[in-house]
Amino acid sequence: MLPPWRSLLSSALHRNRSEPHSRYFQLATVTPEGYPSNRTVVFRGFLEDDHSSLKIITDIRSAKIQDIERQAIGEICWYFTKTREQFRIQGVLRLVKAQDEDADLLKARKITWHNLSDAARSQFAWADPGQPATGEGKKDAETRRHGDGENGNPTQNFVNPPAIDKSAFDVEPPDPNLPLDTFCLLLLVPQKVDHLQLRGDPQQRCIYQLQTDTAWSSQLVNP
Amino acid sequence: MLPPWRSLLSSALHRNRSEPHSRYFQLATVTPEGYPSNRTVVFRGFLEDDHSSLKIITDIRSAKIQDIERQAIGEICWYFTKTREQFRIQGVLRLVKAQDEDADLLKARKITWHNLSDAARSQFAWADPGQPATGEGKKDAETRRHGDGENGNPTQNFVNPPAIDKSAFDVEPPDPNLPLDTFCLLLLVPQKVDHLQLRGDPQQRCIYQLQTDTAWSSQLVNP
Numbered sequence: 001m002l003p004p005w006r007s008l009l010s011s012a013l014h015r016n017r018s019e020p021h022s023r024y025f026q027l028a029t030v031t032p033e034g035y036p037s038n039r040t041v042v043f044r045g046f047l048e049d050d051h052s053s054l055k056i057i058t059d060i061r062s063a064k065i066q067d068i069e070r071q072a073i074g075e076i077c078w079y080f081t082k083t084r085e086q087f088r089i090q091g092v093l094r095l096v097k098a099q100d101e102d103a104d105l106l107k108a109r110k111i112t113w114h115n116l117s118d119a120a121r122s123q124f125a126w127a128d129p130g131q132p133a134t135g136e137g138k139k140d141a142e143t144r145r146h147g148d149g150e151n152g153n154p155t156q157n158f159v160n161p162p163a164i165d166k167s168a169f170d171v172e173p174p175d176p177n178l179p180l181d182t183f184c185l186l187l188l189v190p191q192k193v194d195h196l197q198l199r200g201d202p203q204q205r206c207i208y209q210l211q212t213d214t215a216w217s218s219q220l221v222n223p
Numbered sequence: 224m225l226p227p228w229r230s231l232l233s234s235a236l237h238r239n240r241s242e243p244h245s246r247y248f249q250l251a252t253v254t255p256e257g258y259p260s261n262r263t264v265v266f267r268g269f270l271e272d273d274h275s276s277l278k279i280i281t282d283i284r285s286a287k288i289q290d291i292e293r294q295a296i297g298e299i300c301w302y303f304t305k306t307r308e309q310f311r312i313q314g315v316l317r318l319v320k321a322q323d324e325d326a327d328l329l330k331a332r333k334i335t336w337h338n339l340s341d342a343a344r345s346q347f348a349w350a351d352p353g354q355p356a357t358g359e360g361k362k363d364a365e366t367r368r369h370g371d372g373e374n375g376n377p378t379q380n381f382v383n384p385p386a387i388d389k390s391a392f393d394v395e396p397p398d399p400n401l402p403l404d405t406f407c408l409l410l411l412v413p414q415k416v417d418h419l420q421l422r423g424d425p426q427q428r429c430i431y432q433l434q435t436d437t438a439w440s441s442q443l444v445n446p
Contacts, residue, residue: 071257222356
């Protein structure tokens with residue numbers, strides 16, 4: 001049996017399908033230092049096994065990996081602009097890397113890789129994300145400073161940043177049947193869902209919580 | 224002197240102005256239990272004093288208040304759908320309540336309140352947000368359970384949730400010159416900005432960091 005919020009989320013996806021950005025949401029994690037971290041990621045569908053875990057993909061070199069390995073809890077904020085409704089989905093994060101021991105999840109990783117576009121797969125062969133861009137000359141590659149008088153015209157550095165080395169991003173599309181080691185499937189297994197509908201008078205808000213393995217409670221709350 | 228990322232953000236706001244949701248972003252905080260929390264909030268402009276702190280409003284009865292009083296660090300994720308660019312803005316959160324001792328910030332709070340619509344101001348007179356809706360009958364008000372066989376047809380409860388008591392939300396618009404005590408101005412004072420542009424070949428990403436009170440560094444990094 002599907003969780004009670006699941007059909008609402010499917011309905012929102014359907015009713016907002018004309019807007020490509022309706023498949024993007026924001027994933028918050030906590031850094032090893034205890035600070036909040038927040039980024040936009042793409043919804044890659046529900047896990048085939050349970051039809052309710054949300055699939056995300058990430059590069060194992062991404063900073064969020066450290067967050068998740070330290071604390072595997074995340075909260076998704078998913079705002080649908082057309083129907084004006086928000087789902088806040090808190091859950092357990094599960095990384096599925098190339099070395100995973102769960103055969104079913106490895107299969108899900110492979111399927112997810114296969115379903116990506118060439119462009120999306122190619123990103124996993126790109127230069128190390130988040131690292132200083134290597135296309136900058138040695139001098140330029142140093143951290144530039146603004147507003148402290150070290151540069152004659154610091155703003156100009158910013159307006160015309162040096163181009164990064166395109167060759168590090170101009171790669172052959174990887175084999176659709178062979179996920180790169182940098183490719184990581186990331187699952188969010190929902191535990192709590194806070195659904196807010198801004199349309200309506202008054203707004204409507206309902207909180208769903210996982211009570212046991214499969215049983216969910218629901219509670220209508222004030223918006 | 225404005226921070227180097229500031230004109231980029233203004234430009235994004237301008238170029239996405241046709242889409243009302245371009246003034247919404249997701250704010251992540253950390254709960255007292257150490258979990259990530261994430262919600263959509265509305266951008267209320269920059270603080271008049273420094274032109275770079277971001278103004279948000281919140282109800283003092285909102286759950287995020289506890290997060291912020293425990294740890295005043297937040298990260299905004301702001302994705303602009305039209306220009307396909309993202310700003311991740313980490314910074315210090317500052318709550319400005321009715322009892323604040325900073326006269327300038329109290330003035331900013333008053334101005335922000337004054338600039339709201341009647342509808343937005345009225346929300347601060349609504350019933351306690353996040354609390355169980357009182358319009359439910361006693362029996363219905365109990366947390367409903369799904370999928371554990373306790374109810375004959377739990378799904379039906381969900382499809383037709385009891386209406387909440389409208390009278391708790393049908394209030395007279397508050398005085399535009401007198402902020403309610405529940406009204407809180409929330410500032411995010413940026414310390415780090417991660418700007419990603421998905422358009423372009425390859426994508427472009429630059430990280431700005433506050434070095435001293437007014438000096439920012441910038442570093443082009445791999446997307």
